[in-house]
Amino acid sequence: MSQKHFETEAIRTQMERSQYSEHSAPLYLTSSFKFDDAEDMRASFAEEKERNIYSRFTNPNTSEFVEKICKLEGAEAGYAYATGMSAVFSTFAALLSAGDHVVSCRSVFGSTHALFTTYLPKWHIETTYFKESEVDKIEELIQPNTKILYAETPTNPAVDILDLELLGKIAKKHNILLVIDNCFATPYLQNPIKFGADLVIHSATKLIDGQGRVLGGVTVGSKELIREIYLFSRNTGPSLSPFNAWVLSKSLETLPVRVDRHCENAMQVAEFLESHDNVNFVKYPFLKSHPQYEIAKKQMKQGGNIVAFEIKGGVEAGRKFLDALKMASLSANLGDTRTIATHPASTTHSKLSEADRLEVGITDGLVRVSVGLEHADDIIADLQQALS
Incomplete structure (x- = not known):
């Protein structure tokens, strides 16, 4: 069957039914999952099989939410977070090392600006800004140690637009990662991966929830990059709660x-x-x-x-x-x-x-x-x- 339309994927992407054959996805409010025997436990921790171990790693509800976002964004994999800012921080912390450099649009969310100017410098990670009106100067700012090109579009709060296709070409030319905050547009209005983005971040607290109920965030992209982000995140613990994931997955249906x-x-x-x-x-x-x-x-x-x-x-x-x-x-x-x-x-x-x-x-x-x-x-x- 050919790929379904956005609306259908948002509604019909669901976890496997339990023995109760529920129509709507149930809540899995459990901190951990049990194993059949010692060998099952060993193989699970060795990642020889895909299964839920602990809800800080994965949970059926968070997995369903991530799978939906991946389908809607055209991504291979993802990880869900407690907030949008935990998604932003974890993405950068997982991929950057001391001595790395970021080039970012100056028009970013206030907490992201604080991350770039106050916290990442503690680990000797520097950021250089460009104005949204000066995208022609981006290449001049790229250094040998530049790892990531970052932007929001539309920007917060001035609602400026950055050319995703241009950013994608620059990132590819210089072999750096393009990371886009797609919060204002949602996957419904814009898909940065189509224009060359390597990773897309959302504060799901905003339009994805859409009703001011819960906090959440998500990062999606290639399996290779998400693997690094996942390993960092499962060890540092910023994961989305199963309840909030359940709410957000239902929110995507509308x-x-x-x-x-x-x-x-x-x-x-x-x-x-x-x-x-x-x-x-x-x-x-x-x-x-x-x-x-x-x-x-x-x-x-x-x-x-x-x-x-x-x-x-x-x-x-x-x-x-x-x-x-x-x-x-x-x-x-x-x-x-x-x-x-x-x-x-x-x-x-x-x-x-x-x-x-x-x-x-x-x-x-x-x-x-x-x-x-x-x-x-x-x-x-x-x-x-x-x-x-």
Whole structure:
């Protein structure tokens, strides 16, 4: 049978049924698994057979979740984590050694920036940044000890787009690994492996769960690379819990219908904001005014659910806007069923200098909206009254 469509794979990829012939995958809330005899135990620990030993290594629920993500991303193997940041850290820690070098886009999640600038240097691993607008300078930054080229696309929170095909060609030319954080797009909207990525990372906490319930992360890619990541992770213990894996695997069954509505709503919100007098600019990948619109159209199915825009009036106007919202939530999360608004300059990125914020596209009046699944008219009405 030919390869099934995304929606079908997301629903029909399931673990083997138990003796109870359940229709929906059961929960396996067990810390360990028993062996038939001494030889079975020896062979299992020698990895002469594939089987569950301990839930820190593998578990039927985490295995089902990983298998789904691999199919949806076009990857060979993967490992599931307790959070998105544990996936990011474990991927780098498993593959990098003292003296290695990373080239990364400057527009990365705040905790990833802290990893690059505060923690990896402790182990003599250095990172050099490039701006999203200066991809033509990436090759100049690659050194003999460069091991990884890293990027998020779309970026957080300014919603910039990086050309995955270009990044893939650069990585291949210089024989370095391309690692992409695909959190904002999800496997439904974008598949970086098709453009040359070696590894793809997700914070499953966001759109993959989609309902603000659980934390989770996952890294997928080639069997060879995932083998290294798996060995590091099974020994250091950042694994995803079976319960959260069960929730996330079920969440993937509705990912396409949810993300379709998120994108439909986000496009309407972006178009509304672009026409508002109190807004200086709007950044949404599928708006023709977006600087990387053509690249977004090339590599993304739709524009995602994140809209960034600048309110006239700077920091104080941004704070007043948040206070005036009546329906949208003020939260540190995104990708929820509920619309969420944040003002990075006064909250998530307030500890950065103005120069550092501007370097990653965070102006004083920038607001990031994670557009939810409420009716688009109600979302727009709330934004409109807050802007007024």
